Amino acid sequence: MKCPYCGFAQDRVVDSRESKEADSIRRRRECEKCERRFTTYERIDEIPYMVVKKDGRRERFDRQKILSGLLRACEKRPVSSTQLEKVVDATEQYVMDAQERERSTREIGELIMDHLKGLDTVAYIRFASVYRDFKDVREFKEELEGLLEGNRSSKGKK
Structure with a gap:
């Protein structure tokens, strides 16, 4: 001081x-x-952390909303609650690290998908299908092909 x-x-x-x-x-x-x-x-710092939606609306960051989306994506998958908690913690920290106290849903969604891709590919696809709002099977197929292509190139590098 x-x-x-x-x-x-x-x-x-x-x-x-x-x-x-x-x-x-x-x-x-x-x-x-x-x-x-x-x-x-x-x-106490009372300015809330905000999330900027695709349509420009702003709403408070809700940790529970992230966790519920992850729980839906990981339903019946071998992903532990500890692993999900780590993803939520990392996401919350990412939002808190923002200088302007806000992040776009695009940034947050990409961060979560990066974490899910390393945990479980099925959970990743489930989350991506909702997050990216696939319009038809073709978009879904393109995402799967991209994921498979990434797995092939990473296996070739070993």
Whole structure:
């Protein structure tokens, strides 16, 4: 915390108290250079993380929504709940790392599909079919061929 009087960056906390409403913490600090005291307040960051939908609408990031989509894609597949939790954690961290506090559904969907591709190809295809909104069997076939082509090229590299 910079001292408001001399700009020095080192201080010590002399006293801490919760506000009457319990929504912030008041701290009395003392500058280690000029020894003057000043007050700071800490508040919870209440700006939500947002997801930008394909049509431009914005909605709050919902961790549970990601998990339920993954559970549907991985139904009756050999993917553990621990693995799904890791995918959700990585997705949430990705959204939180955004400078503008928002990410597009396209970015989030691609990240999830990258994780699923490594876990289970059937779950990946299930998720992709909903996420990419396949219009017909041809689009579904193209995605499968791309996946199979990727497997062939990765096997050839070993």
